[in-house]
Amino acid sequence: MSASEKRLEWVQALRGIAAFMVVMVHSRSVLLDTEAGKAVANHILLPMGMGVDLFFVISGFLMVLTTQSFDGTKAYAWRFVAKRAARIWPLFAVVTLMAVAVDHHGVHGFTNPSIFLPYLEGLAFIPHNPAASGIYFQMAVGVAWTLCFECYFYLVFAACMLFGRWRYGVMAAWFALTLMAIPLFRGGYNLGVASQPLVEWSRYANLPINPIVWDFIVGMAAGWLYGCRFRIKQRAIVYATIALLFTMLLLGWNRVGMVNFFGPRGWAAPVAILFLGMVMLAKIGAAKVPAWSVWMGEISYSLYLIHVYVFEVLYRIVAHIPMDHSTFRIVLFVARPIAAVICAWVTFRYVEVPLSRWVRKLLLQMRLPSWLNIKAATRESRSHEVTGP
Template sequence: MKLDWLQGLRGLAVLGVVLTHGRYFLGGTPNEGLGNLFFLPGAMGVDLFFLISGFIMVYTTQGASGPRDAALFTVKRFARIWPAYAVVTILWIFISRGGMGFFHDADRLRALFKSLAFQPLAPQEAPFFGLVFPLAWTLAFEMYFYIVFGISMLAGRLRWFVLASWMLLTLVLLPATHGGPTLNVQQYLSFRSAYMQLVTNPIIYEFLAGVVIGLIYLNPRIRIRNETVAWQTVVCSAGFVLWWGWSGVGGFHGPAGWGWPLALMVLALAIASKTVALTMPRWLVWTGTVSYSMYLTHFLGQVVLTRWLEQLGLHDHSWNEVFLTLLLAMPLAALSHRLLERGLGEWVRDKLVLLVNRILSSRAVPAPKEVIKMSKIAS
């Protein structure tokens, strides 16, 4: 089944995040309040990414189980996320964190290594955790869930039981021994390990919701028979998300904030897509395709744009600059997608896949066309 509607959602999600950060140009001006009103709810794009990620993990691993499939899943996810992230983090250091001087400080180097390993530097500052590259907090949750999901695949038919059991342990039982559990993603529980603050953070429920939606989507018996009802479901669920976000009722990340209305919307769209064609504009599907690159690079572009405007004496903290940061995000995303995701990322993926197949050579390597097709769906 075509998942253009899902790519379109990705496109909307990343555009929301870009505009959320673009509102910083209006800081300290009479338009700051209006900018927050319009653009701050766009941050819910992160929650939407988490839901979509859980969905895609289910969709792309149908029938997969055992050590080889689990290893391939994990290395492909690693190759897509980490190489591009590492490059952008180094670029961020040179652009915004002092350049070479950063590497002459032992404490900063330790912070860099921890950030590259997605270990929280400031566990009391959940869910952001103070990583060297500010946007990396989302990738820390993403990589954690990839690893847990990959491990659960080792259990074969019991993988959903294993996954649910682990989530029960980390999101309910362990937090109950340290002052939780809660649905507050800014919670700070009294764990000695900084990484446990990430593992027990309730924002992970959004990945789980995506997994459940994926399983429902793949069940052929669950569908809306009437096209009119299907369209009403789509419109009402999307409209509710808009109301929830822009009315100010739900004002932050997490399942108790923006997460649950978004989960209802994704569920509604997933089921409705079996009955009606949810077409998306080609430009929005393209934006969804390069969404990871746009997410990584738009913040770099915003910093560079600010300095360039300052040098020209044009930095006036206006709506024009919000527009420019959105405009700049597109070519930066295209370049990053070509060089980092498809270039460096696919090179790393191919090397890791070959390594997995040498170690676990129980089945033949998928044909190149199949590999490319799977990568496009999962990217």
């Protein structure tokens, strides 16, 4: 393992933890038919939805960290887009086909255009119906709403690269326009991710103005902090600062109108405190993580995409086994996350990795448009990449 890989193990571990948190959030459905189960589901498992905020923060962090070798050329921007596309899209396309089959019991979904169209829109990361389900966009593949934001952020990041050394200035201006100026002009500033006034003329335009984009910006700020010279040498001071900020946030949670949901008015706030604390610990070599969490980080994208469908298939299998309802719920609650992790490992090893490598090689070998400066197109960045949602 290279020194750069070793140095970023803590990031990989956090991504694995984030993915498993999302798995547990979706596991809570089997607990909702009893009062005790509801208490566990709503007060313990639901807040694990902050795994999504953590994913977004990590993405912003890695985009800054893995583009430190940016040389100002348009070819570099193309390679950036190609790598991100190869990382995100191929496995998502495979899972989309699987989703059609699982959701519609075989080939029926492929033969009905009204059913298949929302899945095709999802492949283009177009929010299907922002008005129907708030931030979830009523996506055919449910978890794809996060990929819509992820790919929007990648596109903005790549587009700003075209401005060379002014890229971060242009990026700051864009985010100031979309996250502050436009919302203020449209009727008042609001950090609630599920309560933004909708843009009626474009489904995609609802992404730039949503406050959850602040998650990526926090991650970018953390990336800058990680790369700068500032550091706190005593880990005790870092721990004390994290504890103090976290305690202040919890004590004032209701007073300042925080909510049990995504975004800066909700789970993103504690995530930001903890992540920035991890950054400061990592700078002094104090961010130690167990090996299993690093392994979980490697399979995190596969786990995130397939776990819902593993849950559904397992439910259909277990439903045919004679047992009382209480036992049925316990078996599902325990077995579904385990099955999801096993299937994610198989998917990662035999589908995600080879398919992503093949598509990446194909895209990087494509003949680039003439307007691109391709002099640097054959030079690959030597920095290790840990990318993806």
